[in-house]
Amino acid sequence: MARKDHYYNKSKQQGYRSRAAYKLKQLDESAHLLHEGETVVDLGAAPGGWLQVAAEEVGDTGTVIGVDLQRIKDIDGVETIRGDMTEEETQEEVIDVAGSADVVLSDMAPNMTGEYSLDHARSVYLARQAFETALELLDSGGDFVVKVFQGPDLDDLREDMEPEFEYVRTMSPDASRDESSEVYLVARKRLTAPVRPGDTLEVTIEGVGSEGDGVAKVEEYTLFVPNTEEGETVEIRVDDVKPKFGFAQRLDRD
Structure with a gap:
């Protein structure tokens, strides 16, 4: 054998x-x-x-x-x-x-x-x-x-x-x-997020996170957007997507 x-x-x-x-x-x-x-x-x-x-x-x-x-x-x-x-x-x-x-x-x-x-x-x-x-x-x-x-x-x-x-x-x-x-x-x-890196969209900042970034929601998915304030409506580009949250940049301040 x-x-x-x-x-x-x-x-x-x-x-x-x-x-x-x-x-x-x-x-x-x-x-x-x-x-x-x-x-x-x-x-x-x-x-x-x-x-x-x-x-x-x-x-x-x-x-x-x-x-x-x-x-x-x-x-x-x-x-x-x-x-x-x-x-x-x-x-x-x-x-x-x-x-x-x-x-x-x-x-x-x-x-x-x-x-x-x-x-x-x-x-x-x-x-x-x-x-x-x-x-x-x-x-x-x-x-x-x-x-x-x-x-x-x-x-x-x-x-x-x-x-x-x-x-x-x-x-x-x-x-x-x-x-x-x-x-x-x-x-x-x-990733089950409704967005992907590179997507551009308009969002309303609903609050501010513990690190000072603005918080926006897209179909209950959380995006953190620096240099924004609660109540602003801004155009953003998604940079990074995690399973439960993502990061984006406002386009008018690139």
């Missing part, structure tokens, strides 16, 4: 269902994704290594939901859905069951053909399916992790994700096989 690699042996020793568990552990160590009490949805979850790690991190007060076309053997504290994430029916079921999520994970991969360009294109397709589902599920400030094979369409996928999050990183955990072309796009802090 061919010698099994380090992470395969380690997963057997520590009771994880797959070596992939260590990929999520390493991603979490770097990006601080999983926290106690959170709701985590794992797409393409079989055989369940990522579900085990997620359940450990969110604890008894958290919720973990796994989805896969293959049957996932029971894991304590984990709910599973059997279905194909490329089908709208499964996507809708996941959204109905979860309601919302703090973290959406996807380790989905296509059936490999050995033709690099085709495998890459299929992996990007699956990643986009996961991305669309994540946009429906994630609360403001939520995180998304998705696997994709390296290739020409990777940059386009990342560019599409970037406006929806505070930032996106491309990561390669040590537990990935040396010969693998997989990388993970780690998107932090989902």
